[in-house]
Amino acid sequence: MKDKGIRINICMGTGGIAAGGAQVMEAFKKELRKAGIKASVGKRCTMHKVGCRGLCAKDVLVDVVKDGNKFTYQFIQADMVPRIVQQHLIENNPVSEWLVGEDYHNFHNKQVKVVLSDCGNIDPEDIEAYIKVKGYEALKTVLKKLTPEKTIEIIKKSGLRGRGGAGFPTGTKWEICRGVEAEQKYIICNADEGDPGAFMDRSVIEGNPHAVIEGMTIGAYAIGADIGYVYIRAEYPLAVERLKLALKQARKKKLLGKNILGTKFSFDIKIKLGAGAFVCGEETALIASIEGERGMPRAKPPFPVHSGLWGKPTVINNVETLANVPYIIRNGDKWFSSYGTEKSKGTKVFALTGKVKNSGLIEVPMGITLKEIIYDIGGGIENDKALKAVQTGGPSGGCIPAGMVDIKVDYESLAQVGSIVGSGGMIVLDEDDCMVNVAKYFLQFTQAESCGKCVPCRIGTKRLLEILDRITKGNGKETDIELLEKLGNDVKSASLCGLGQTAPNPVLSTIKYFRHEYEAHLKGKCPAGVCKDLLTYYILEEFCKGCGACMRACPAGAITGERKKPHKIDPEICIKCGACFEVCKFKAVGKE
Amino acid sequence: MSVTIDDFSSHYKEIRKMKHTGLVLEHAEEYLEKIYRKYCHEKGSIIPILQEFENEFGYIPEEAIRWIAERLEIPESRFFGVATFYAQFHLKPRGKRIITACSGTACHVKGSERLINGIRRELNLEEGEDTTEDMEFTFEKVNCVGACSIAPVVIIDKKVYGKATTDKIIKEIKSLKTGQ
Numbered sequence: 198m199k200d201k202g203i204r205i206n207i208c209m210g211t212g213g214i215a216a217g218g219a220q221v222m223e224a225f226k227k228e229l230r231k232a233g234i235k236a237s238v239g240k241r242c243t244m245h246k247v248g249c250r251g252l253c254a255k256d257v258l259v260d261v262v263k264d265g266n267k268f269t270y271q272f273i274q275a276d277m278v279p280r281i282v283q284q285h286l287i288e289n290n291p292v293s294e295w296l297v298g299e300d301y302h303n304f305h306n307k308q309v310k311v312v313l314s315d316c317g318n319i320d321p322e323d324i325e326a327y328i329k330v331k332g333y334e335a336l337k338t339v340l341k342k343l344t345p346e347k348t349i350e351i352i353k354k355s356g357l358r359g360r361g362g363a364g365f366p367t368g369t370k371w372e373i374c375r376g377v378e379a380e381q382k383y384i385i386c387n388a389d390e391g392d393p394g395a396f397m398d399r400s401v402i403e404g405n406p407h408a409v410i411e412g413m414t415i416g417a418y419a420i421g422a423d424i425g426y427v428y429i430r431a432e433y434p435l436a437v438e439r440l441k442l443a444l445k446q447a448r449k450k451k452l453l454g455k456n457i458l459g460t461k462f463s464f465d466i467k468i469k470l471g472a473g474a475f476v477c478g479e480e481t482a483l484i485a486s487i488e489g490e491r492g493m494p495r496a497k498p499p500f501p502v503h504s505g506l507w508g509k510p511t512v513i514n515n516v517e518t519l520a521n522v523p524y525i526i527r528n529g530d531k532w533f534s535s536y537g538t539e540k541s542k543g544t545k546v547f548a549l550t551g552k553v554k555n556s557g558l559i560e561v562p563m564g565i566t567l568k569e570i571i572y573d574i575g576g577g578i579e580n581d582k583a584l585k586a587v588q589t590g591g592p593s594g595g596c597i598p599a600g601m602v603d604i605k606v607d608y609e610s611l612a613q614v615g616s617i618v619g620s621g622g623m624i625v626l627d628e629d630d631c632m633v634n635v636a637k638y639f640l641q642f643t644q645a646e647s648c649g650k651c652v653p654c655r656i657g658t659k660r661l662l663e664i665l666d667r668i669t670k671g672n673g674k675e676t677d678i679e680l681l682e683k684l685g686n687d688v689k690s691a692s693l694c695g696l697g698q699t700a701p702n703p704v705l706s707t708i709k710y711f712r713h714e715y716e717a718h719l720k721g722k723c724p725a726g727v728c729k730d731l732l733t734y735y736i737l738e739e740f741c742k743g744c745g746a747c748m749r750a751c752p753a754g755a756i757t758g759e760r761k762k763p764h765k766i767d768p769e770i771c772i773k774c775g776a777c778f779e780v781c782k783f784k785a786v787g788k789e
Numbered sequence: 790m791s792v793t794i795d796d797f798s799s800h801y802k803e804i805r806k807m808k809h810t811g812l813v814l815e816h817a818e819e820y821l822e823k824i825y826r827k828y829c830h831e832k833g834s835i836i837p838i839l840q841e842f843e844n845e846f847g848y849i850p851e852e853a854i855r856w857i858a859e860r861l862e863i864p865e866s867r868f869f870g871v872a873t874f875y876a877q878f879h880l881k882p883r884g885k886r887i888i889t890a891c892s893g894t895a896c897h898v899k900g901s902e903r904l905i906n907g908i909r910r911e912l913n914l915e916e917g918e919d920t921t922e923d924m925e926f927t928f929e930k931v932n933c934v935g936a937c938s939i940a941p942v943v944i945i946d947k948k949v950y951g952k953a954t955t956d957k958i959i960k961e962i963k964s965l966k967t968g969q
């Protein structure tokens with residue numbers, strides 16, 4: 198870009214706003230006004246609200262583009278803005294110590310961005326910004342030059358598979374639905390994103406809502422639907438707001454509604470807000486929820502492509518799946534299938550979080566190794582601790598141990614080791630994490646979210662959780678590990694829907710790779726020092742300075758001691774909340 | 790089963806006052822009638838209606854369900870069935886301030902459990918309860934608010950606190966308590 202003038206891009210995704218993005222924006226406006234910069238550069242000095250740009254750990258991120266030269270600042274707060282305006286914009290001397298470093302560039306270098314290619318670069322609240330980067334051109338091509346059959350063929354050839362978890366080939370799904378005779382069909386975009394540690398779909402909608410709308414419209418044309426629904430979590434207010442705005446803008450431009458772009462094709466999209474139930478991500482439960490009922494799944498077949506919403510043929514696709522579609526049409530199926538492995542084509546967005554240095558949203562080609570993701574993109578483990586495992590696929594997935602980080606990340610390879618790609622959660626665990634606790638965490642989640650319709654899932658997950666609970670409390674029985682394995686496999690094979698069929702995965706995979714940790718718990722020890730009931734807190738006299746911080750922090754009054762003399766914890770009174778451990782500056786509180 | 794609208798009106802005023810909106814609606818029926826008209830022709834309207842109530846009252850008053858169920862000729866039980874299924878719906882009034890702790894996976898591995906216990910202790914919440922007796926605070930857990938890189942995350946009255954420590958959050962709650 199060689200345009201003259203000044204452009205300032207401020208990260209305004211949920212992460213950016215949480216870190217103070219709005220205040221930074223205000224500060225820029227104020228300082229620019231004060232310096233009279235707006236007057237001298239006129240309208241070109243625009244302030245863009247960009248969506249998520251991935252590296253949320255360094256928020257607030259700010260791009261300053263002056264005469265075509267882009268500089269990116271990290272960790273910016275409102276009070277730092279005056280200096281940037283003065284030094285960079287007025288004196289032409291970027292504030293070097295606040296600029297992003299090498300790790301920021303590494304974070305980006307190994308990524309390949311398709312779905313996220315425009316996220317963070319365009320203003321998601323402005324349809325013109327999307328159109329400027331060739332947005333809606335794919336829709337034009339499809340409506341004016343391609344038949345539905347030809348469109349489906351391109352998607353089939355590209356090898357695109359569902360990004361919502363199961364990895365079903367998208368083109369095939371569309372083809373089946375196209376083949377069903379019916380006067381009314383629907384397309385649904387699944388934006389329920391239930392994995393409790395992931396936010397890919399939300400970021401895509403926040404950062405580039407028009408790509409999702411365009412993909413959905415192309416899908417509707419391909420299968421012959423005239424009404425679409427986006428089922429989105431009510432907990433995502435910013436995404437909902439931006440989607441609503443985008444729909445309005447698209448209708449105004451005749452890209453949605455009656456006779457789109459002057460053709461015979463009509464299609465419109467409605468938003469349905471989810472009401473907070475994980476199981477509603479499952480397609481038949483989601484349909485029940487749109488129909489206004491309790492979101493309970495039903496047995497398949499019939500599959501939704503034959504009998505879905507209100508009994509009509511319905512295609513359900515994930516947000517990321519649909520957002521890929523316009524890029525595939527625009528760049529061709531060969532371009533898309535040049536990324537990835539033989540059976541898993543294209544790229545995948547992951548929410549890389551946990552104990553990794555650079556956490557945030559990443560998009561990588563399928564088939565990249567786990568090691569590259571963690572060490573090259575993620576920058577390694579926080580505080581130079583040792584990697585223990587990587588959890589992928591959320592509550593339906595499993596844990597991959599540190600010894601297997603050379604594994605390729607694609608549908609088949611992850612399934613082979615007992616995990617899944619899933620919707621894209623990727624949580625890095627280090628030596629301080631207890632694998633039994635992690636398994637219990639996910640089971641607590643699935644047990645609470647089980648809808649209760651089928652017995653294996655309703656009662657099975659409850660029993661599994663009870664066993665895990667007693668293990669982490671030091672009351673485990675010798676036969677418990679075998680019992681978990683047996684019961685886990687039973688729940689998997691007998692449950693009605695994907696929730697129960699996958700719920701035991703976190704338990705089974707941790708037993709497979711970390712059996713010794715389970716065994717240690719049976720002997721009354723939590724090796725990582727996480728399980729509260731198996732811990733005792735004590736004070737290391739040689740380090741204690743007698744500052745009294747722990748005494749003040751202790752909510753139970755279990756700590757006594759004179760000033761400047763080593764303190765003591767009374768194990769009888771201690772409630773093991775860990776407050777003393779957290780506040781001690783001298784590392785004088787130990788736990789075992 | 791029916792409720793007299795008078796009973797409901799007085800209850801309704803109470804609710805309105807509790808929400809500190811400063812607005813007391815004289816006629817609850819008017820509001821309900823409006824909702825009825827908005828949804829009477831729509832298929833699958835149970836969830837949207839409950840969402841309207843939740844937004845209006847901050848929770849779902851049973852009386853409102855009874856009224857609308859009768860008017861729409863849909864059994865009450867279907868409304869209650871849906872209302873108890875989804876986490877977003879509350880059948881009990883909630884506190885003036887809402888404290889939300891993220892218990893998503895990233896926050897969990899960064900110690901949200903300890904944080905959550907600390908907050909519950911500070912608010913003196915009994916097992917199974919989530920609102921303080923004086924109706925000042927409601928505490929709830931949510932799954933991933935999407936700010937995992939600043940985990941653990943706590944939200945107090947829509948303000949997001951990243952890299953939260955028990956210490957910091959309790960200080961914040963204490964200052965809210967004394968500031969009342």
Ligand SMILES: Cc1cc2nc3c(=O)[nH]c(=O)nc-3n(C[C@H](O)[C@H](O)[C@H](O)COP(=O)(O)O)c2cc1C
Binds near residue numbers: 367387519696
């Ligand atoms: C318990 C459960 C939860 C699910 N949650 C989601 C979800 O949050 N988002 C999603 O896109 N798919 C989810 N799915 C998968 C959907 O059922 C469905 O396969 C997917 O939306 C299809 O879209 P795709 O082919 O584009 O992946 C879930 C499945 C199960 C069994």
Ligand code: FES
Binds near residue numbers: 894934
């Ligand atoms: S897990 Fe808490 S913000 Fe994502």
